Amino acid sequence: MRVSLRCVAERAGVSDATASRVLNGVDAPVARETRERVLRIAAEIGYTPNLAAKALATGRTKTVALWSVNLRAPHSSQVVYCMRDEIMKNDYDLTISDFKFRVDGALDTSRIISWPVDGVIAVDLPRGDVPGLSNSLLGGKPLVSIGAYVLENVDHVYVDFAPMSAAAVRHLHSVGCRRIAYLVPNWFEWFRSADDARLRGYETAIEQLGLEPEFIVTENEVRAAVGPVLKSHIALHGAPDALFCFNDNMTIAASRALREVGLIPGRDVKLVGCDGIDDSADFYPPLTTVVQPVEEMCAVAWTFLARRIKDPDIPVQQMTLTAKLEIRGSSTGDF
Amino acid sequence: MRVSLRCVAERAGVSDATASRVLNGVDAPVARETRERVLRIAAEIGYTPNLAAKALATGRTKTVALWSVNLRAPHSSQVVYCMRDEIMKNDYDLTISDFKFRVDGALDTSRIISWPVDGVIAVDLPRGDVPGLSNSLLGGKPLVSIGAYVLENVDHVYVDFAPMSAAAVRHLHSVGCRRIAYLVPNWFEWFRSADDARLRGYETAIEQLGLEPEFIVTENEVRAAVGPVLKSHIALHGAPDALFCFNDNMTIAASRALREVGLIPGRDVKLVGCDGIDDSADFYPPLTTVVQPVEEMCAVAWTFLARRIKDPDIPVQQMTLTAKLEIRGSSTGDF
DNA sequence: AAGCTTTCTGAAAGCGCTTACATTTCACAC
DNA sequence: GTGTGAAATGTAAGCGCTTTCAGAAAGCTT
Structure with missing residues (x-):
């Protein structure tokens, strides 16, 4: 037919x-x-x-898989969107997949491996073993990872949050904050077991400034997880001067929770988040945030992937990019 | 190998x-x-x-394409995410694509047609001709559409905004607003040429209440497009009492613009948006919004698609769902 | 006019898998 | 011991396309 x-x-x-x-x-x-x-x-x-027939005959598809752990998270969709532009600009097709964590925190890669694509780009691959992944080849397919966790032996674009996390803390100190807490999720025992660059930056700066570290740990990074924990923390210990948040998404949740206990975010409690999501500038108060250089990340990732597709045997490619602190009202109180 | x-x-x-x-x-x-x-x-x-070989041999893939016009828009990603759950729950695989409008406003379907999938679900298909689409078959593949525009001859889950748009306007009237403007994008001459149910609801209610309609038309629905237009409208005509917004995304942009000209959104100018995006409750002020019944939409869409995959010759399936008005601080001033 | 290129086209194999059909084997009934 | 059917397995064709190789046709050269 x-x-x-x-x-x-x-x-x-x-x-x-x-x-x-x-x-x-x-x-x-x-x-x-x-x-x-x-x-x-x-x-x-x-x-x-018929692409299937073509793929079978040639072994190539001119298509790459774009693999994100949680498409609904604003930051992921920002990266996915930008990566998509980069891929299509280079005349490749793409197919996007959204893989939730499995219950145990591992990832199910089998589906994507059998899919006929020339390579895969993984956004925010969690730290830990990915089955079938070796030397930048996932089940024999070229793979490039983008994210804020160190990964060895994999083509990887790494965003180092450490310097700017420290800068964020110093910035908060400079506007008068002394009790600066770190609001961080702990899904699957992630916190402390992963090498969280934000945490490193935070602890370094806190120590240098002679302050006490303070942690507010939520079960995961879903917004609903933030409110209750934050509110009970405040009820128990009083409110800190400032919150350094794992990501902007959590900042937004924190902001709401603060209001619910009668505190004005950005005035009574300063806020700094991470990621630089689309919302950050439009939010009220406008969010101070450690921005990831998304476009650059995507451009580099594509370069890496293109090279590896051409020759799977080249040595591992890695690049570290630094984030940028964007200061807005939520930390200055000026809005 | x-x-x-x-x-x-x-x-x-x-x-x-x-x-x-x-x-x-x-x-x-x-x-x-x-x-x-x-x-x-x-x-x-x-x-x-090897999925390609399998697809070629069987003609089936147990995979459906999920097709969204703009993944980065909060509402689209909400639907995509929910639809993804529905699809995987039914033991199908999926591949997500994000297709921008082409310059002329048409869509390029050729890529997706040749991709080996058993069917496609299209989110927010624009009104207008889609090449290769006939009787719920897109280039021979089953297609189900989800969206807020009427589409004929296509399996379609339609969200009718009209009743709740009218309700929204009446609600604004009931809290004292008399000058209620409709903030709406006009990309590709869309406005007025498409059958916008929000517009119908708005005009009906405005007329019934004996008010004057007022339109603030932006070039498209991107946030950056809203501020300048809204601000110059206010400079020229003064600020309306309330803004009924095409979607929540635009509400957020409007909110920021209002603050920039010294007006307090939700107090000086009441706001109602559409969609019910994740942000709406966390925003400040919390947004009153006409919520789409996302889960129900996705469940119905899957039912439609499963039926058509099984038998491509069944008559066109359509279903109309109604939205729901969720009232929050941005329209009551109570926050 | 013979020989040599160059240009164009077709035949056929094969990519990795499924599936209709054929075949073999075996257990059981008579 | 023959016949029958069921169970288990193999054979081979074919899904729609690409690509190697070889052959045909046409244009040169001498």
Whole structure:
């Protein structure tokens, strides 16, 4: 029923091979007249190639998988969106997948491995073992990872939060804060077991400034998880001067919780988040945040992937980018 | 290099056919002993099926494409996320695509058509012709659409904004507003040419209440497009009492713009948006919004698609769901 | 006019898998 | 011991496309 290459070829009175040459090869030696006839007929009967067949025949698809752990999180969708532009700009197709953590915190890679793509880009791959991953090849497919956790032996674009986390704490200190708490999720025992650069930056700065570290630990990074913990912390210990938040999403949740206990976020309690999500500037108060250099991350990731697709045997490629502190009303109180 | 079915079969000393039967058919007649041997060997050498080959051989993939026009928009990602759960719950795989409008406002469907999937679910398909779409088949593939615009001849889950838009306007009237403007994007001459149910609801209610309609039209629905237009409108005509916004995303942008000209959103100018995005409750002021019944939409969409995959010839399936007005501080001033 | 290129086209194999059909084996009934 | 059917397995074709190789046609050169 579907119109296949053969249909086109038959109508045009040529062999499959010639039709294929016309439809793909730009520089294939085909008579001008033949080429035009084939193209015309293909358009007439609305031929679209069967990608599965193509993939099987060539072993390539000109498609990459973009793999995100939680598409709904504003930051992920920001990266995914930008990466998508980068991929399509380079004339590749893409398919996006959203993989939740499994119950035990591991990832199920089997589905994506069998999918016919030339490579995969993983956004915010969690620290820990990914089954089938070795030397930047995931089940034999080139893989590049983007994220804020160190990963070894994998092509990886690493955003180092440490320097700017420290800067954020110093900034909060400079506007008068002395009790600066770190609001952080602890899903799957992540906290402390992972090498959280934010934590490193935070602790370094706190120590240098001679302050006491203070932690407010939520079960995970979902907004609903923040309010109750924060409110009970405040009830028990009183409110800190400032909250350094694991990400902007949590900042937003914290902001709401503060209001619910009668505190004004940005005035009574200063806030700094991480990521630089789209909302940060539009929120009220406008959020001070440690911004990830998303466009640069994506550009580098693509370079890495393109290289590895061309030659799977090149050595591991890694690059560290630094984040940037963007100061707004939520930490200055000026809004 | 890849381990194929043949590798498994050879090692197990059986034919490809038998190996295939073991690996797929639950109820295929294979000797217990053989079955166990094949399974063991497949696991040992880490066999993963080649989906392209499978797709080619069977014509099916147990995969559906989830197609969104703008993944980065909070509302789209909400629907995509929920739809993803629904699809995976039903033991199908999915691949997500994000298609921007082309310059002329049309959509490029060719890529997705050739991709080996059993069906596609399109979120917020724009009104207008979609190439290759006829009778719920997109290039021969089952298609179900989810969205707030009427589409004929297509399996479609329609969210009717009209009643709740009218309710929103009446609500604003009841809290004392008399100048209620509609803040709406006009990308690609969309406004007025599309059958915008929000507009219908708005105009109906405005007329019934004996008020004057007032339009603030932005170039598109991107946040950056809102501020300048809104501010110059206010400079020219003064501020309205209330803004009924095309979506929550625009409400957030409007909120910021209002503050920038010294007005307090929710007090000086009441706000109602549409969609019910995740942010709406956490925003300050909390946003009154016309919520789409996302979970129900997704459940129905899946039912439609499953039916059509099973039998492409069934008559067109359509369902209309109604939105719900969720009242919060941005319209009551109580926050 | 013979020989040599160059240009164009077709035949055929094969990518990894499924599946209809054929075949073998075996247990059981007569 | 023959016949029958069920159970288990193998054979082979084919899904739609690409690509190698070889052959045909046409244009040169001498």
